[in-house]
Amino acid sequence: MASVHLENINKSFGSINALSNLNLEIKDGEFFVLLGPTGAGKTTTLRIVSGLEMPDSGNIFFNEELVNNVQPAFRNTSYVFQQYSLYPHYSVYDNLAFPLRSPLRKSDKKTIDDRVHEIAKLLKIENKLNNKATQLSGGEMQRVSLGRALVRDPNIYLMDEPLSSLDAKLREELRVELKKIQTDLYATILYVTHDQIEATTMADRIGVLKEGLLTQVGTPQEIYEEPNSIYVANRLGSPKINILDNKQIHNSQNSSASYVGIRPEDIKIDQNGSYNVKIETTELLGAETLVSFKSDTVNGILLTQENINVGEGDNIKIGINETKILYFDNNEQRMR
Amino acid sequence: MSKKLINKARGLSDKAIAWIFITPTVLLLLAINIYPLFYAISMSFTNFYANKIGKEIKWVGLKNYIKVLGKESVWERMQITANFMFWTLLIQALIGLGLALLLNKKFKGNELLTTLIVLPMMLSPAVVGTFWTYLYNPQVGVFSYIMNFFYNFGPIDMIGSSVLAPWSIVIVDTWMWTPFTMLICLAGLRSIPDYLYEAAEVDRASRWQQFIYITLPSVLPFLLLALLFRGIENFKMFDMVVELTSGGPGSATELASIQLKREAFEKWKTGYSSAYAVILFVTIFGFGNVYVKVMNKIKDR
Structure with a gap:
């Protein structure tokens, strides 16, 4: 696991400013949640950390090492995509095993098999291992997608609303499970959501994004009790302030x-x-x-x-x- | 009057209206496809000669079929056809997919290039056959000139040599129809969402793994469909080859369809060639069906 540091990141798509002057420090082993509505720049931040997107300006450090020009594969991040992005022609098993079969990490068959079953059990998709990725319900796809990220031990886990299409009960379970996994592994997680309950229950620290600006960073309690603007006060708390x-x-x-x-x-x-x-x-x-x-x-x-x-x-x-x-x-x- | 028609149509069921719309087409199909097919089948059991009108037509049973299947020259032509199909399909699949992969990259002039590559497909096969005879000319043809640019072969007579002539038709068909496989493969490639590659990239897959795990399985159903179309077309290949080599030299490039045409309209053995045509039809129909079954299996995988 690693610490991640974003320094003065700017990114615009055409005339839209997706991120302006973003500064963010995610500590090693920290569960960091970015909270914000659609279009606040949450996904863009994840893509910049993973290397899928290049910032217009600014620096990205992993363990204080500049990784601006490092290819996604060599940054060793794992990413849970919002649209699942499962490999459609392969079984759930192969989808989960795919990251372990990378030439950048040589694992033998036995190790891969053990790891896949371990993760499948954790996410309750063991009985679906032989299903094709396209023969799953939305919630199952999301769990496979989550599993595909969890099979590895990357520098940082990047998660883009990974619980959004699960039913309420399973979401609650996985919230607890995810937090437990994170503390057990001492994992660094950058988690993106618009759901304040996910943010407050799992996060070590929360960053509130508004139209590409990071308006406040703090522990869930700090953000709840000492919001520095009406916008932040409104984002946290149910019923609303x-x-x-x-x-x-x-x-x-x-x-x-x-x-x-x-x-x-x-x-x-x-x-x-x-x-x-x-x-x-x-x-x-x-x-x-x-x-x-x-x-x-x-x-x-x-x-x-x-x-x-x-x-x-x-x-x-x-x-x-x-x-x-x-x-x-x-x-x-x-x-x- | 028209109001009356509308009122009448209102009273009809959906099924009846559907029948009214398709009846003209069905009649046309019956007249120019289905009737001749059955007429040909019935003639294939007779000794009918289309140029001997007035001669009594005798029922000969399976004699024509036995004659066709027992003839060595027929099996030779089948082999020539099979060879032609094998090489054209193999080469067109490889080059077509390769070109599609290149054109799928975003670069400047990509659309212009696609249009240019697709042009040969738009030409008439007879025209293509005719002008390639000039390109293949051993003395002044461009083909010989280009080959000699690489190595001093001397004049190359593609059409005149019985060894090279089968390759001459393979080259021309490939030149003309590779764009077709390319276009269909390109459609397949365009249907692959970007985020799959992004996921693979983050999952640290190599370029080769991305190709094997994502690109190939997505494009394979499209490629197989293109090859099905090309296979059926090339089994019936006639016009281009007739213009280019007329089946020569000797019978080196005489495909089954060319032999069939000669038996039917040069020797006028109508009954015999009807039997030949039915055999060819059953062959391609059978192969086509098996192929479609296999293709659907791959698609469902």
Whole structure:
């Protein structure tokens, strides 16, 4: 495994800036997740690290060694493609064995066979080994694609939304499994997703991308608790953070702020609360209840663990945990 | 009136409408393909001579078939045809696939080059045969000139020599029809998505492995289809060879179809040559069917 360092990477396709001045340091053995919506430059970053794409400018280092002009095969990365990219004419077994048969790494038949079965077992595709790659369901294809990356021990694993087409249960299982594999192998993983739950559950650190700009890097907790912009605050957290006008907040601590962000769990139903609101809808989420409320000045959602005996249309009082309020200026940047 | 027709059509079932559309074509096919086929089969059991009108036509049973299959000259012509097919298909497959691989690379002038390479295919086979007789001319022909550029062979008489003449028709057919295999292979190559090669590159596969694992299996069904078309065409090859060598020297390039034409329309042995034609038809039909079965198996693999 290796550490990967991207320095001032720029990449544009025609007039579209895919990445601007990207600086990223992925430590050896780190699970790094790039989070961002479609078109934020996540896949482009992966392709640049793998060597499939050349940056317009900037440097790429593996273990502090410049690899800008090193061919993909010699960078020794393994890549889980979003569109699976299985070899259609071969069986699942051959697809998994393919990277092990590379002339750059001489493995004997027995080693290959053992490794393929080990990975197939891990990903629960053992009974599909003799199937043709095209005779699989989407979820199975994705697991084979994941397996094809995991059979090797590369410098870095690059994963492009590898769990996106799995059903919820399997996704949850594989999330845990993947994190376990990563800690066991002390693997370096650069993982790309738009799913915040994947990001927060697996990542050692998260990088939030917005239109080719890396807006914030930090541990999941840092990103969640100390987002440096409304954009980042919105990307993490489910249900979403409430963004309100600063003027609507009673006794605001920061008079120059334009917006405030309040996490739904920091708003409570409170007899002594200072806001009178009306309940719009309630949703039971198991242990918690999601309540959306509205008044002339504020509207938003709150999350409560208490058993509430109020329903839609009821008037309640709410209180806000004022120490947890995040203040943002008129450029939607965090004020500290 | 037209309104009446529309109303009438509305009352018809889909099946009936389908029949109305295909009936003219079916009738035409029956008249110019199916009827002659059965007429020929029926004649193949008689001693009919098309130039002896009025002579009584006698039923002779399988006599014509026995005569055709027992004739040494027929087997010789079959061998000449088989040789011609084997070499043309082999060479066209190799060069066609090779050219397609080269043209599949993105470079400037790629489309112009494709057009130029495809040109020979557009010409009439009779014209090709005729002008290659000039190119093959041992004294003034370009072919002899070019060969002598590499080594001093002296005048090369491709058409006149019974050893070289079979190769002369192989060369011309290859020149004319390699673009066809190339075009179909190119279509196959274009259908391979880039990301497969990217995956292979990241998986550290060599160029050779990429070719064996990705390119070849993807393009093989296309190549086999091209060879099927070429095989059927070359089994029936007539016009180009007649113009080029007229089957000569001696019978060195007399393909089965040329012999058949001579038996039928020079010697007018209509019954006998009908039997010959039926045998050729069954042969190519049988081979074609087996080939298609094999091809489908490869495709499903």
